[in-house]
Amino acid sequence: MRGIVPSPWLEILLALAAVISGALIGAERERHEKPAGLRTLMLVCLGSAAFTMISYAFTSTTGDSGRVAAQIVTGIGFLGAGAILHDRSNISGMTTAATIWATAAVGMAAGAGHLVGALALSLLMRTVLTAVQGWEIRHLGGMRAVSIELLFEPDHGKTRIRIERLREVFHATARQMQIESLEDGQVRASIEVHLPRRHLRELLNSLADLPAVKEIHTSNIGGEP
Known part of the structure; x- marks a missing residue:
């Protein structure tokens, strides 16, 4: 994608792809009224894409662009940890935390210019969150x-x-x-x-x-x- 579409249209297109990808995942979470719903996951995906696009502005003389990606992963880890609830008998929110983490990866893919890949990943995540859960309930666990x-x-x-x-x-x-x-x-x-x-x-x-x-x-x- 990079080198084909001129700037700033490329950045606009990638940002829109990130928003759509986040919406595909967030709509399923919103339907189940999870803490990280539609708007949250859209913003996680868009923010990750924006940071990734910004990292391309760094050169070897001004900084290491790989550090931006590393900081995205770290920052999203803290956000996901906030979605996990723990008490004496139960732990909840693990799937929500993992969804936030994976959505950030989708945003990074979009920001890196892999538009089709980001959309495909979001559809795959939506499938995991819906179809796999039903299969798990029917066939696993006694x-x-x-x-x-x-x-x-x-x-x-x-x-x-x-x-x-x-x-x-x-x-x-x-x-x-x-x-x-x-x-x-x-x-x-x-x-x-x-x-x-x-x-x-x-x-x-x-x-x-x-x-x-x-x-x-x-x-x-x-x-x-």
């Missing part, structure tokens, strides 16, 4: 069919929204959640899920972290151990 019974305070409907959000995140929405309102104002809900053991543990931990949830009981479906 699937378990479990009925989860919850007792929670409705909190003006907010708790149910949070529970439904977790069901969507963990792809546990195949069956309707059964709801029963109790005389004391609390709500009993029953959910049937079919998930890998690791994802089931993460779902249960996330449900337990909801302040309004008072009790959680699980039972296997179909006599599974």
